Structures are given as structure tokens and as C-alpha cells.
Amino acid sequence: MSGDTRTREPGEVFGPRMTLFADMLSVGLATAAACLPLLTAPAALSTACAVLRGAREDQPVTAGRYFALLRRRLRAGDLVAGAAALAGALLFAADLALAGAGAGLPGAPLFAVTAAAIGACATVAALRACARPESLDDWPAALREAARDAVRDMGGSGLVLLAVATAAVCAWVLVPLALLAPGPLALALTAVDMRWAAARY
Numbered sequence: 001m002s003g004d005t006r007t008r009e010p011g012e013v014f015g016p017r018m019t020l021f022a023d024m025l026s027v028g029l030a031t032a033a034a035c036l037p038l039l040t041a042p043a044a045l046s047t048a049c050a051v052l053r054g055a056r057e058d059q060p061v062t063a064g065r066y067f068a069l070l071r072r073r074l075r076a077g078d079l080v081a082g083a084a085a086l087a088g089a090l091l092f093a094a095d096l097a098l099a100g101a102g103a104g105l106p107g108a109p110l111f112a113v114t115a116a117a118i119g120a121c122a123t124v125a126a127l128r129a130c131a132r133p134e135s136l137d138d139w140p141a142a143l144r145e146a147a148r149d150a151v152r153d154m155g156g157s158g159l160v161l162l163a164v165a166t167a168a169v170c171a172w173v174l175v176p177l178a179l180l181a182p183g184p185l186a187l188a189l190t191a192v193d194m195r196w197a198a199a200r201y
Contacts, residue, residue, distance in 0.1 A: 024052065045182065053194070073136060125143065128149055128160060130186075149196055167185050
């Protein structure tokens with residue numbers, strides 16, 4: 001994601017790839033903190049993707065730049081996006097709980113599979129929207145483009161689901177890793193978006 005990841009400066013112990021990895025973890029911690037109010041989660045993840053995307057232009061990938069960008073962009077549209085994401089997550093959880101409670105009823109397994117499939121598609125579209133540059137100032141446009149990308153780039157959508165599953169498993173195995181998970185997730189989302197953008201042009 002950065003311009004030159006193969007060389008080291010004189011006296012540098014670690015190469016640029018390791019430096020970017022460390023920066024990504026610091027941005028991940030900042031993102032985890034910014035997500036705590038829940039309504040700020042989409043803006044927090046979108047900002048992390050924007051900061052990581054800036055590494056290609058040699059912009060600093062630091063928690064300081066992350067919070068500076070986040071402070072400039074938190075506005076009504078971001079909070080509405082957060083409320084919509086929270087409502088969707090609660091609805092999905094309620095559907096799964098309903099499917100589990102009615103496991104013995106006819107059609108319950110099909111309902112559970114359908115709800116899981118819809119939830120997975122919505123999750124991919126929402127996460128890919130966070131990685132879109134449009135999410136910095138226009139969430140509806142970002143979501144429209146992300147939905148198109150999710151359908152046209154099935155491989156990338158699969159990678160997004162894999163990244164989410166990996167983050168969830170890591171957090172489940174060792175709870176403190178949940179604080180670091182947003183960094184690798186944002187990096188994966190940014191890489192998928194940039195890969196698809198390069199393939200289109």
C-alpha cells in the first residue's frame with residue numbers, strides 16, 4: 001500500500017512493511033476507541049480506511065492523523081449512518097434469535113438460512129461502503145457504489161467475509177485482540193477496494 005516497501009533507510013531496524021503493520025495496529029486501537037459510542041462506528045471505520053489509503057501517497061498513518069480526520073468529519077450524516085447500522089445489526093440479531101426460538105416450527109431452518117444470507121450481503125455492502133472514498137462525505141453514494149462492487153466483485157466480497165470471520169475468531173479466542181481487530185479489518189477493506197479499483201481501470 002505504500003510506494004516503496006522493499007528498501008530500508010540506513011540504520012532502520014525494520015523495513016517499511018513492518019512499519020506500516022505497526023501503524024495499522026495503532027490506527028486499529030484508535031478505531032476501536034472511536035467505535036465505543038456505537039453510533040460513530042461507520043465513521044470510525046471509514047476514517048481508518050481513508051488513513052490507510054493515504055499510505056500510497058506517503059501520508060502519515062498515525063493515530064494522531066486518524067483523530068484529526070475523524071474530528072473534521074463527524075456530522076449528522078455520519079451519526080445517521082451509525083444509527084442505521086446499529087438498527088440493522090439489532091434487527092439481524094432479533095431475526096436469528098427468532099429463528100433459534102422457533103427451531104421446531106416448519107420453515108424455521110429456511111428462515112434462518114435466508115436471514116443469515118441477507119445479513120451477510122448487507123454486512124459486505126456496508127463494510128465495502130466504509131472503504132469507498134465517497135464515505136468521507138456522501139454515505140448514500142458510497143453505499144450505492146459498494147452494493148454494485150459487492151455484486152460485480154464476488155472475489156473481493158468473499159475476502160471481506162473472510163476478514164470479518166478472521167477478526168471475529170481472533171476476538172473470540174483472545175478477547176483483548178478485539179481492540180486490535182479494526183486495524184487489520186480496515187486494511188483488508190482498503191486493499192479489496194483498491195484492488196477492485198485497479199481492476200476496473
